[in-house]
Amino acid sequence: MDAITAAQVLSEIGYLLRQDPEERFRAKAFAAAAWSVVISRPDLEALQKANALTSIEGVGPGIAKVLAGLIETGKSSYLERLRAETGQPSRDDESDLDLGQYQGDVHSHTDWSDGRATMLEMAQGAEALGYHYLGITDHSPRIKVVNGLGPERLLAQSREMAEVQSRLETLTLLQGIEVDILEDGALDLPDEVLELLDVVIASPHVKLRQEETAMTQRMLRAVSNPHVDVVGHPTGRRPGAREGANYDFEAVFKEAARHNVALEIDCDPARMDLSPEMARLALECGCNFTLDADAHAPAELAYVPMAAWMARRAGIPQDRILNWRTLEDLTISLQR
Known part of the structure; x- marks a missing residue:
C-alpha cells in the first residue's frame, strides 16, 4: 500500500465526515493525517509490521486502525460504510490519473x-x-x-x-x-x-x-x-x-x-x-x-x-x- 493511495482514502473519509457538522473534528483529524502521510511518504507496511503506525504525525489509534485494515486488505471497511451512509459510492467509470x-x-x-x-x-x-x-x-x-x-x-x-x-x-x-x-x-x-x-x-x-x-x-x-x-x-x-x-x-x-x-x-x-x-x-x-x-x-x-x-x-x-x-x-x- 503506497502512501499516496492511503492518503487519498483518509482524505475521502475526512471529506465524507465533514458533511456532518457534528463530525467536523474527526473530519479534520482524518484530513490532517492524510496531509501528514502525503508529506512524509512513510513505508506503511514496515510501520504496520513494527506496530508503529501511530508514529506518523497526526495518526492516533483510531486512524492507525483504519490504515492497518487498508494495508492488510487493500480497502477500508470504514470508508465503504461512509460511502453507503452518505449515498456517495465509488463508480465503475472512474478515470486514471498519473x-x-x-x-x-x-x-x-x-x-x-x-x-x-x-x-x-x-x-x-x-x-x-x-x-x-x-x-x-x-x-x-x-x-x-x-x-x-x-x-x-x-x-x-x-x-x-x-x-x-x-x-x-x-x-x-x-x-x-x-x-x-x-x-x-x-x-x-x-x-x-x-x-x-x-x-x-x-x-x-x-x-x-x-x-x-x-x-x-x-x-x-x-x-x-x-x-x-x-x-x-x-x-x-x-x-x-x-x-x-x-x-x-x-x-x-x-x-x-x-x-x-x-x-x-x-x-x-x-x-x-x-x-x-x-x-x-x-x-x-x-x-x-x-x-x-x-x-x-x-x-x-x-x-x-x-x-x-x-x-x-x-x-x-x-x-x-x-x-x-x-x-x-x-x-x-x-x-x-
Missing part, C-alpha cells in the same frame, strides 16, 4: 495577500516537488482583510517575481490573480490590468446566498469575460460549515465550456469544490478543469495528491485537466 505527470499548480497565495510564506518559499516548495510551473494568484482588493493586490501592488509584485525567477532552476512562475466576482458579475480589477497577467482565476467569495436567478446571471457574466481563465472553487462552499452558491449550474458550465474557461477542483480540505458530482456534470457540459491546492504555504501543495480522488471519481480524463499539460501547452490553453 500524479507523476502532474506538471504544476496554477492557484497559490503568498504573503503579498493572505498567504503565510514568501514567493520564494512557495516557489522553492513547488520546485522541490518537481513542478514545472506555479501560478502566483494572490487576492484582488475587494476583501480588505486579505490585503489584496490592486494595479500598483501587482506591478511591484512583478518586480519581485523577476528576482525570484532568477533564483529558480526548473520552475517557471506565472503571475496571476484570484479576482473576486462582484455581485453583478463584474470583476474586481479592470480589463486593462487582467489582460497583462498570465492566469486569471475568478472566484465567488461573498454574497453566496444571492437569489438563484441573480447568481446565475452573475456567474454567466464572469465566465464570459475574455480575460478569465479559470473559475476558482465555483460554488464557494465549505462542507459542514457553509453551503455554496446555488445557480443554474448546467447553464453556467456550458457557457464556461463555450468560452474555454476551466473549472477548478480546489483541493483544500475545507473546500473540496467542485464536488465529484458537480465536476461530473461539468465534464458532461464540455468543461476543462484545473486541480489545484489553493496553497497558502508550501506544505499545502500536498493537498493535490490528497484530493486527486475527486477528479478520478468524477471520471475526468487526464487530458481534460490543465495541470497535466506542459508549460507550453498550458500557455496555449490560457491564450484564448
Whole structure:
C-alpha cells in the first residue's frame, strides 16, 4: 500500500465526515493525517509490521486502525460504510490519473495577500516537488482583510517575481490573480490590468446566498469575460460549515465550456469544490478543469495528491485537466 493511495482514502473519509457538522473534528483529524502521510511518504507496511503506525504525525489509534485494515486488505471497511451512509459510492467509470505527470499548480497565495510564506518559499516548495510551473494568484482588493493586490501592488509584485525567477532552476512562475466576482458579475480589477497577467482565476467569495436567478446571471457574466481563465472553487462552499452558491449550474458550465474557461477542483480540505458530482456534470457540459491546492504555504501543495480522488471519481480524463499539460501547452490553453 503506497502512501499516496492511503492518503487519498483518509482524505475521502475526512471529506465524507465533514458533511456532518457534528463530525467536523474527526473530519479534520482524518484530513490532517492524510496531509501528514502525503508529506512524509512513510513505508506503511514496515510501520504496520513494527506496530508503529501511530508514529506518523497526526495518526492516533483510531486512524492507525483504519490504515492497518487498508494495508492488510487493500480497502477500508470504514470508508465503504461512509460511502453507503452518505449515498456517495465509488463508480465503475472512474478515470486514471498519473500524479507523476502532474506538471504544476496554477492557484497559490503568498504573503503579498493572505498567504503565510514568501514567493520564494512557495516557489522553492513547488520546485522541490518537481513542478514545472506555479501560478502566483494572490487576492484582488475587494476583501480588505486579505490585503489584496490592486494595479500598483501587482506591478511591484512583478518586480519581485523577476528576482525570484532568477533564483529558480526548473520552475517557471506565472503571475496571476484570484479576482473576486462582484455581485453583478463584474470583476474586481479592470480589463486593462487582467489582460497583462498570465492566469486569471475568478472566484465567488461573498454574497453566496444571492437569489438563484441573480447568481446565475452573475456567474454567466464572469465566465464570459475574455480575460478569465479559470473559475476558482465555483460554488464557494465549505462542507459542514457553509453551503455554496446555488445557480443554474448546467447553464453556467456550458457557457464556461463555450468560452474555454476551466473549472477548478480546489483541493483544500475545507473546500473540496467542485464536488465529484458537480465536476461530473461539468465534464458532461464540455468543461476543462484545473486541480489545484489553493496553497497558502508550501506544505499545502500536498493537498493535490490528497484530493486527486475527486477528479478520478468524477471520471475526468487526464487530458481534460490543465495541470497535466506542459508549460507550453498550458500557455496555449490560457491564450484564448
